[in-house]
Amino acid sequence: MAEPFDALELIKLKRDGGTLGPAAIDWLISRYASGTVADEQMAAMAMAVFFRGLDSTELSAWTTAMINTGERMDFSGLDRPTVDKHSTGGVGDKITLPLAPLVAACGAAVPQLSGRGLGHTGGTLDKLEAVPGWRADLTNEELLHQLAEVGAVICAAGSGLAPADRKLYALRDVTGTVESIPLIASSIMSKKIAEGTGALVLDVKTGGGAFITDPDRSRELARTMVGLGADAGLPTVALVTDMSTPLGRAAGNAVEVAESVEVLAGGGPADVVELTLALAREMLALAGRADVDPADVLASGRAMDVWRTMIRAQGGDPEAPLPRPRETHQVLADQDGFLTRLEALPVGIAAWRLGAGRARKEDPVQAAAGVVMHAKPGDRVTAGQPLFTLQTDDPELIPRAAAALDGAWTIGDRPSAAGPLIIDRIG
Secondary structure (H helix, E strand, O other): OOOOOOHHHHHHHHHOOOOOOHHHHHHHHHHHHHOOOOHHHHHHHHHHHHHHOOOHHHHHHHHHHHHHOOOOOOOOOOOOOEOEEEEOOOOOOOOHHHHHHHHHHOOOEEEEEEOOOEOOEOOHHHHHOOOOOOOOOOOHHHHHHHHHHOOEEEEEOOOOOOHHHHHHHHHHHOOOOOOOHHHHHHHHHHHHHHHOOOOEEEEEEEOOOOOOOOHHHHHHHHHHHHHHHHHOOOOEEEEEEEOOOOOOOEEEOHHHHHHHHHHHOOOOOHHHHHHHHHHHHHHHHHOOOOOOOHHHHHHHOHHHHHHHHHHHHOOOOOOOOOOOOOEEEEEEOOOOEEEEEEOHHHHHHHHHHHHHOOOOOOOOOOOOOEEEEOOOOOOEEOOOOEEEEEEEOOHHHHHHHHHHOOOOEEEEOOOOOOOOOEEEEEO
16 A cells, blocks of 8 residues: 655655645654654654744644654543643753652642753753662553552653654754754653643753753743643643753752752752742642642651652662762862852763763763752852862763863852842743
8 A cells, every 4th residue: 555645755845844734744753653764764854844843733743643653641540630840951950859749748649750861961860760779660550559659750751652752852862953942842742741641840941051041942942832732731831940050059860869858858959949849839730739838848848758758669768878979079269259150061061071971871870970069159159168079989080070160160259149040931
């Protein structure tokens, strides 16, 4: 039986600025998932989309086609509403760790399907694997049971969710098409819609340490994803948040878990607490639990109780000591004054070079590797005071990590005014 479409003709159509119909898109994505459309052809299509874009009808069809290559999960049998959060990634972005148990303690269920880090942005699963015994891979049955019993789960997405996206994501990574807003939006939203959550809050980062550095393009990505959620009947809200400076005072794996536990214990850095509470309020509003104040629940210790139960449910020991590095190195302030600037990207690169991140998906990571920041913009510092502690198991990695921090900060005579952490709300 003859195929109804030809991949080459569809590539040429999009390359020349034409519009792809829903049936053509569905055919293209399904055939790519099955292997009939070759990687070389989909690479050419991705480049055509990179330059020509997708209109709203094309993008909705593209996202639906990605979802239709796999399974859809169903949480309708739970006795509480489900709501999820997705971050586009940054430096020190450990918000999922305190947020999921907090929202669960407020009465919603959080099916947090997370990923691993690549490059300077850390991965939630890599961080949690620093907890002794904790496992990321759960069956669908285990996931559902934990949601029903605990109210929160953070685990790896199963291979059955939008498998076309897994193939296309890897292809984009090696063909220079990662930054395409339609391809980013469809990648994120296809998995979240297939996941079956009842509502979704997006944390779209912007600034030097983010995937997209320009605030206007970050807003465009946020609007695009909120629109895809609306098309799919998934209530979606996005916060555009600042990632010019690292979140909190730790970037790495075990060090970010430790900082998350500090937040759950009622302490932790002010910016991490602020963003955790802001996202929790958005999630609870979408879940119909706006009457619950997450700040009160955090102060009560109930979120910490859920954290411990959640970690134990996945084989981890929440009381066990976290891994410690074999080697440390301090970077010192060279003058007195106030820290007026600290760029996120160099800190992320330093943590990556210390072993906290990976260059390829198959690379291992070090649980104890990372950067601890002893000062943030606005803090007074003195000459000789530690600004950073670099942590790693391999001393040979320290010089290149320290080099990444050259020029990453400024010390001035007076503190500079900090900009807002939450830049915009869309939805």
